[in-house]
Amino acid sequence: MSIFRFPLLVWMGITILVVSLGIRQSFGIFMMPISDTFNTGREFFSLAIALQNLLFGAFQPFVGMAADRYGARRVISLGAIAYAAGLYLTSIAAAPEWMYLSLGALVGLGLSCTSYVIVLGAVAKAVPPQHTAKAFGLTTAAGSFGMFAVIPGAQSLLSHYDWQTAFMVFALLCALMIAFAAFIRTAKADQAAAQHAVPEQTLSEALREAFAHKGYWLIHAGFFVCGFHVMFIATHLPSYLADKGMPGSAAALALAYVGIFNIFGSYFWGLMGDRFDKRHVMAVLYLLRAVVIGAFVVLPVNEHTATLFGAAIGFCWLGTVPLTSGLVRQIFGARYLSTLYGLVFFTHQVGSFLGAWAGGRIYDYTGSYEPIWWATVLFATIAALLHLPINAKPVPRLQGAMA
Known part of the structure; x- marks a missing residue:
């Protein structure tokens, strides 16, 4: 199937992810100006972002259940409202503690309703199984295009105005997600056909089936590492480069390169997941991450190496998403993907919480990011x-239906 023949639902999901994840991935460049405004250390902002990511994940299974039951359109619309409210309240915060509610809880809820789990759950019901990883890869790439598009704009707003104005502009952008959500519909006939193709299953039965599958827990563990990686880098790379004497534009450019190369990387890894064993593709991806991060720590840090690092880590940045979600769909089917992948994503966000918080904590304690950089190399390996022993065959319920 050509990407140009994907249903309209896929393209509307892509536009929602451009806005939602583009804004989210820009938060790292606000660490220093916000910390300066409230005269706090980096750990405070790191903790607010860490709380956001933890709640992002904690809300995800429940939001996924709601999407499986009531449809993605309603969930995305409500999430966009929460997202906008959190950004606006952050922009008018009179005390740093406000950010635990605004940038932490409300934005975390908004993200859980407008990002990969909900959109990919809708896409899975509209795309044939043999093209799932490719469709997931294309959809995942949208978040990276948002990163490429939004981060330079956020840096420009910081240069010409202030961070409060930037957050107000972001709040207005959330209205676009409500408009695009109107097109996120899955035909009832298609859903009915998909449900009757395999034995009927309740949500509780789906959960018991997944929890009894050893590979499901290995998928959780691998995605924990992914979350640790991406939020540590997204949150702390700007400050790390600033400590090395680089201007803010260098960090913005490096993060923009993460975004643009992930556009190609996510689609590439999705294609590889359709063509080869997803477990082996995942193992290669994580080993590549280990090599890229290790080289960045060892080599001299300058604007050229920062840009090269952004491009290289971007290529394997979110390629885990189409592969991980594709594995869950391959093993358990599409019916409860939003719920089952939502639980996996919660584990990802626990990793994100620790990556964002631990980076600030270790820096404030040691005055260096080097220990946490080497920890990311070890975790990647x-x-x-962990992915090699996963049993990726469809569960017996699905094998019986295909026989």
């Missing part, structure tokens, strides 16, 4: 090994 472990994640590569």
